[in-house]
Amino acid sequence: MAALPEPDPEEAALLRKARWGDHVAFARLYQAHARAIHALAYRLTGNAAAAEDITQDTFLKMLGFMSGLRSDAPLRPWLKRVAANATIDRLRKEQRFVSESDDGAWPDDAPDPAQSIEVMGMLQRLPPLARTVVWLHEMEGWSHPELAERFGRSPSWSKSIVSRGLAKLRDEIGTGVGRAGVGHAGVISAGEGHAGEGHE
Amino acid sequence: MNESSRVHEHLRALPDPDLPAVVWERLELARRQRMRRRKTGGVLATLAIVSIMAVPLLSRMQVTPGPDHVAQQQVAQQHAAQKLVHSAPPSGQDVHEQLRALDHALQVAYDRGASDAEIAPMWVARNELLADTRLRQKNANDNRT
DSSP: OOOOOOOOHHHHHHHHHHHTTOHHHHHHHHHHHHHHHHHHHHHHHOOHHHHHHHHHHHHHHHHHTGGGSOTTSOHHHHHHHHHHHHHHHHHHHTTOOOOTTOGGGSOOSOOOTTTTTSHHHHHHHSOHHHHHHHHHHHTTOOOHHHHHHHHTSOHHHHHHHHHHHHHHHHHHHHTTTTSOOTTOOOOOOTTOOOTTSSOO | OOHHHHHHHHHHTOOOOOOOHHHHHHHHHHHHHHHHHHHHHHHHHHHHHHHHHHHHHHHHHOOOOOTTHHHHHHHHHHHHHHHHHHSOOOOHHHHHHHHHHHHHHHHHHHHTTOOHHHHHHHHHHHHHHHHHHHHHHHHHHHHHO
C-alpha cells in the first residue's frame, strides 16, 4: 500500500473522546473523512445510492469498533479499507463481478460522445471488477498481492486486470473522449493534438 | 509524460462527488437506535446480575420478629455461627468471580449513563457481598484462635 500519512495529534484526541462517547468528537471525525470515503465508494460502485449506503455503513462500523482503533494511527486509511471491502462484498453480492475472461465484460462499442467527455464516464464504462481493481491499485495504492488476496486470485491476475483496464482508459483518453469538457478539472498536456481539432 | 501518468493524472483530477446531508442523518438515526438497544440490553443484564447477587444476600438479612426477639436473635445467631463454622465457606475464587461480575455490571452501567436508581442496588449488593465475606473470614479466624 502507499506510505501512511503521519498520525494527527488532533485527530488522535478526537478519537479518544469519541471512544468515550463524545458525539461532537465523532461528528468532527465524520466531517473530516466522510467526503473522501463517499468519493471512494462512488468511484468503485459508480452508483450514488450505493456510495451513500457504503459511507453510512463504514462509519457505523467505526462506531462499533471504536475501542479497537489505535489513537496513534491515521484514521482515513482504516476507513478507506473498510469502505473498499464493503464495496467489494456488495458488488460480489450483486454478482456484478463477471469473469474477466468473459469478452462481454470488456465491451468494444464506442462510448456515447455525449457521455464520454468526462473521465468519470470513462471510469464507469469499465467493468465493475476492472474499475475496482484499477482504482484500488492506481489511486489507493493496493499492491497486486493485496488485491490478489482480497479477490482470492493470483497477483498475475491482478496485474492482468489492471493492465487491461489502464489500456482501455488510455485508449479513451487517446481518442479524445477524455478531453476536458466545460467545468472538468482534467489535466491535458499542451502539445497533444487530439480530438476536437478537426477531428469528427 | 508517459501514458500511465496521463491516465493517473486524469483519475486524480476527478472531482469528488457531493456528499448528501442525508448520509449523516441516517447515520445519526442508526447510532441512536443502536444506543437504545444497548441501553435496554444493559438494563436487563444489570437487573439479572443484581437479582442473582442480591437474593442470597437479602435472604440472610431477614429477621423473624417475636415477643422474645432478642433471645430468638441470639439463638439464631448461634445456629448461624455453627452452620458457618461447619459448612464449607465459599471459596475465595467464588467471591472474586462474583465481585468481578458486579464490578463489570457497574462499569457498563456508568459507561451508558445509567441512573442512580439503577446503580444503587448494585452497590448495595457489592457492599453486602464484601461485608458477608469479611464476617465469614472473621468468624473463621475467631474459631481458629
